Amino acid sequence: MxxxxxxxxxxxxxxxxxxxxMENANFVRAAQWDYERVTYDYKIGSPEKNITYYIRVQGYAVEGDVDTGTAVIKLLTPLLGKHYYPHGIEYGENEEFPETTQNRAEELLQKVYQNIQSFIK
Structure with a gap:
């Protein structure tokens, strides 16, 4: 979604x-990058059995390289996904997300926006 x-x-x-x-907002990049792209994830627990939600923020380099730390990144529209153990994460429009999870995602992304606002080019 x-x-x-x-x-x-x-x-x-x-x-x-x-x-x-992103780190200050508790999003993790870890090894989720290549020379031209980055992905940050935030894990949201769920009381549902074997279900975990993830907020994903992706971006790509418009100049420079991610591996050297010199990249300038353009961010894409954030996603909310549902992880089905052991199959993987689904981001489709047919997925249903609890309103509390959607609200939490919006709050966290608002925090990200506040954190990056002074650095926007």
Missing amino acids: EIHNTGIEDVVIDLKPLDHA
Whole structure:
């Protein structure tokens, strides 16, 4: 499920302040990158058995390289996904998400936006 009107879609920002801002909002990049793309995830637990929700923020380099830390990243529309153990994460429009999970996702993305606002190009 795409999460619209967060303020971060289409934002262009240097990688280092983006990494710092995402880390401050408890999003994890870990090894989820290549030379041209980055992915940040936030795990949301669920009382449902074998279900976990993830907020995913993705971006791609408009200049520079991610591996050298010199990239300038353009962010895409954030996603809310549901992980089905052991099959994987589904982001489809046919998925249903609890309202509390959707609200939590919007709050967390608002925090990300506040963290990156002063670094937006």
